[in-house]
Amino acid sequence: MIVDDRLRTPDAVRDAQRWTAHNYHPLPVVISSAEGAWLTDVDGRRYLDFLAGYSALNFGHRHPRLIAAAHAQLDRLTLTSRAFVHDQFADFCRELAELCGKDLVLPMNTGAEAVETAIKVARKWGYRVKGVPDGQATIVVAEGNFHGRTTTIVGFSTDPDAHDDFGPYTPGFRIVPYGDLDALSAAIDDTTVAVLIEPIQGEQGVVVPPEGYLPGVRRVCTERDVLLLADEIQSGLGRTGDTFACDHEGVVPDMYLLGKALGGGIVPVSAVAADADVLGVLRPGQHGSTFGGNPLACAVGTEVVRLLATGEFQHRSTELGARLHAGLHELVGEGLVAVRGRGLWAGLDIDPALMTGRQACERLAERGVLAKDTHGSTIRLAPPLVVTEAEIDEALTQLAAVLAG
Known part of the structure; x- marks a missing residue:
């Protein structure tokens, strides 16, 4: 009409x-x-x-359930900053951690912030836990990746539109062909703290890696004492038929990077989820966000997790x-x-x-x-x-x- x-x-x-x-x-x-x-x-x-x-x-x-959760929270409280604790925070973090099978959650806002958080945590873990010399940490990434638009992230993009004219770029990233386990293994050395990878590359055209690739990446990371960071910002939360795309091959990463659907299409919500021996390297004042984990985001995000908990989607x-x-x-x-x-x-x-x-x-x-x-x-x-x-x-x-x- x-x-x-x-x-x-x-x-x-x-x-x-x-x-x-x-x-x-x-x-x-x-x-x-x-x-x-x-x-x-x-x-x-x-x-x-x-x-x-x-x-x-x-x-x-x-x-309807997500809109109702948002409406109810809008009538009560929308923002406090992380200077205080609010009554929606613990439930969101606990229920998301349980969905992921991890100890801890760190909420942020956008997918790019989740990736930046993962990079910072991996580097700090490398220095404090693995013993990499200060300032030498490296992270292995894949050609065709799309992890966001910040200056750090676009520095290791292989898409000219995303990459070109935004330098100088942050060092410390090694790019290997997606799906090539031998190349990935060869790129890892004593300075490597993490492998950052999409279980399915979305922006590249929904590219599914060869069967056995993700389990191989998991095995190599375990053998070489390297964190596996799974960017499930597009592929996670039910999109592929499992809660996470990694689930299709029984792969459990050291850290899930989540976003997009976590906000229910209402507010930007992202998070990383990992065990305490990884996320526990952060101390107060070392990372944060004014809006990260705000009451409105947590109310909606908790309802998203509950929708996924039934397995219906x-x-x-x-x-x-x-x-x-x-x-x-x-x-x-x-x-x-x-x-x-x-x-x-x-x-x-x-x-x-x-x-x-x-x-x-x-x-x-x-x-x-x-x-x-x-x-x-x-x-x-x-x-x-x-x-x-x-x-x-x-x-x-x-x-x-x-x-x-």
């Missing part, structure tokens, strides 16, 4: 471009409301959300993900070159002779499905875990129509 005599979208897009730095290239869609897996724009047109805020909306838009991701991937594989050779992923998460390589990923997303949007391109002719699909079979089928139908031209 059109809600105005003329379309509002063009003016809204133009105003956004006028008043903001152009660090994003969004589709020309202006969202005004949402519910579940559906978005509605300023002109009343509805879209299926098959991006889910890069997995920040695993539980869909405005999940992990099960949905497994069952509905199988339906999604079966439909996508039918399109290989019909415009798709390859399909990757796990659970309700997929990377699709479109035949570059047909169109770019951007063009595919624009055409999908015209047909009422929102997705995101990356790296040329690749697009990513990550519907919220509340999506239905009928909604998956509708998205597949529209994708097939786009590929058919």
Whole structure:
């Protein structure tokens, strides 16, 4: 239904471009409301959300339990800073630690902050526990990584858009090919304090490593006295069909890096979870955040953990993900070159002779499905875990129509 005599979208897009730095290239869609897996724009047109805020909306838009938790907390207390303890803090940290099977949690706000926290903790652990000489700690990372946008993190990105023109870069990182266990092992020496890795590389196009790679990384880290830091900011919290992507191969990292879905699509919430012999190296005044672990974030985050504790959303991701991937594989050779992923998460390589990923997303949007391109002719699909079979089928139908031209 059109809600105005003329379309509002063009003016809204133009105003956004006028008043903001152009660090994003969004589709020309202006969202005004949402519910579940559906978005509605300023002109009343509805879209299926098959991006889910890069997995920040695993539980869909405005999940009733999450909205209720936020409303209740807004009426009581929203911020104290960590100078004091508030009544939501302990429950959030305890329940998240139990979900992760770890002793301790350190809450922050954004995914990049979780990664920065992990880097700092790993270095301090290396100096205080492993005995690495001061200032010499190294961390092994993978090509194609995406861990955030801070100056430290982009320094070890291999994506020119993320990396170039932001130096000088922080030293201490060694980059190896993703999925190459021999290269990773060879990069470790007595100065290495950690391996920082995504169990599935999201921004790279939902790249799943070879079978046995993650257990191999775990084994090498254990043998060489190196921390395994698993960046589950996109892949964790039900997205792949297990609570964590590492679970698929029985791998337990030394530290989980969490974010995105932890805030329920309402507030930015991130955290790292590890045992006391790792996170216990921090002392008061050595790391913190004004908003990290605030009452509103903890109230919402606790409800997120409780939603995951039942296993319902992990099960949905497994069952509905199988339906999604079966439909996508039918399109290989019909415009798709390859399909990757796990659970309700997929990377699709479109035949570059047909169109770019951007063009595919624009055409999908015209047909009422929102997705995101990356790296040329690749697009990513990550519907919220509340999506239905009928909604998956509708998205597949529209994708097939786009590929058919």
